[in-house]
Each structure stands twice: as C-alpha cells, then as structure tokens.
Amino acid sequence: xxxxxxxxxxxxxxxxxxxxxxxxxxxxxxxxxxxxxxxxxxxxxxxxxxxxxxxxxxxxxxxxxxxxxxxxxxxxxxxxxxxxxxxxxxxxxxxxxxxxxxxxxxxxxxxxxxxxxxxxxxxxxxxxxxxxxxxxxxxxxx
Numbered sequence: 001x002x003x004x005x006x007x008x009x010x011x012x013x014x015x016x017x018x019x020x021x022x023x024x025x026x027x028x029x030x031x032x033x034x035x036x037x038x039x040x041x042x043x044x045x046x047x048x049x050x051x052x053x054x055x056x057x058x059x060x061x062x063x064x065x066x067x068x069x070x071x072x073x074x075x076x077x078x079x080x081x082x083x084x085x086x087x088x089x090x091x092x093x094x095x096x097x098x099x100x101x102x103x104x105x106x107x108x109x110x111x112x113x114x115x116x117x118x119x120x121x122x123x124x125x126x127x128x129x130x131x132x133x134x135x136x137x138x139x140x141x142x
Contacts, residue, residue, distance in 0.1 A: 042116035
C-alpha cells in the first residue's frame, strides 16, 4: 500500500488491502474451491453395469499414451485391450479424458482400485463407461 497513488506507465496505481474470506473451507493448503462446483470423486459414482469391460478415465496427463496407461493398470493385474482418447473437435487437442477397455469384468474390478492413484503427477478419476445407447436423442434408432 506504500505505492498507492504512484505513477505506473502514466496511470496512478490504486492499492488496497484485501478483505479476509468468510466461511472458512478450502483445502489443506488454504485454497478455496474457486469454481464453486462440488469436488468430483475419483471413484465410480454409480454401480458397475452388468458385463462392463470399459472404464472412463479423467484428469489424465497430457503426456499419456497406450504404454503408460497399460503399465498403470498392469500394477493391479488388469490387461488393457483398447484405448480411446478424446480430442477437441475443432483444435484436435487432447481433452485429458479417455476410455480404456479390458479383457474381463474381473479386470475392470481390479482397475477401479487405481482410482485416485497418480499417473505422471495427476490423480486419475475412474468411472464405469455406460452402455452405448440404442436410440439417438430424438428417440429414433441408429
């Protein structure tokens, strides 16, 4: 505040003390959830669909590739059979999410245990991939 009113690039600076935040909260480092959104869980939100062999993976590092994701899940004895990374439609940039398929539903159970584990410095969010819909948004068949 000592510089309040001084000239900076031809304009006077205005400096004030910030007001303390009310309501407490925040994480263990004192950071508040700036978006106001509830914190997402790293574990599946819904029960496993019958016959599920595919998982949704979120918060993936941008350095991810098939070998890294296979090694990540191999730690719990799950064998990855296929991966699909989601990219932005316009820029084709990786969105940090994808789908990972496994050989059996038992391997999916093993892979879910990795939810919240770190991969290249990021905690991975895991959920069961829903069954593909047989109808489009207007109720018609494909």
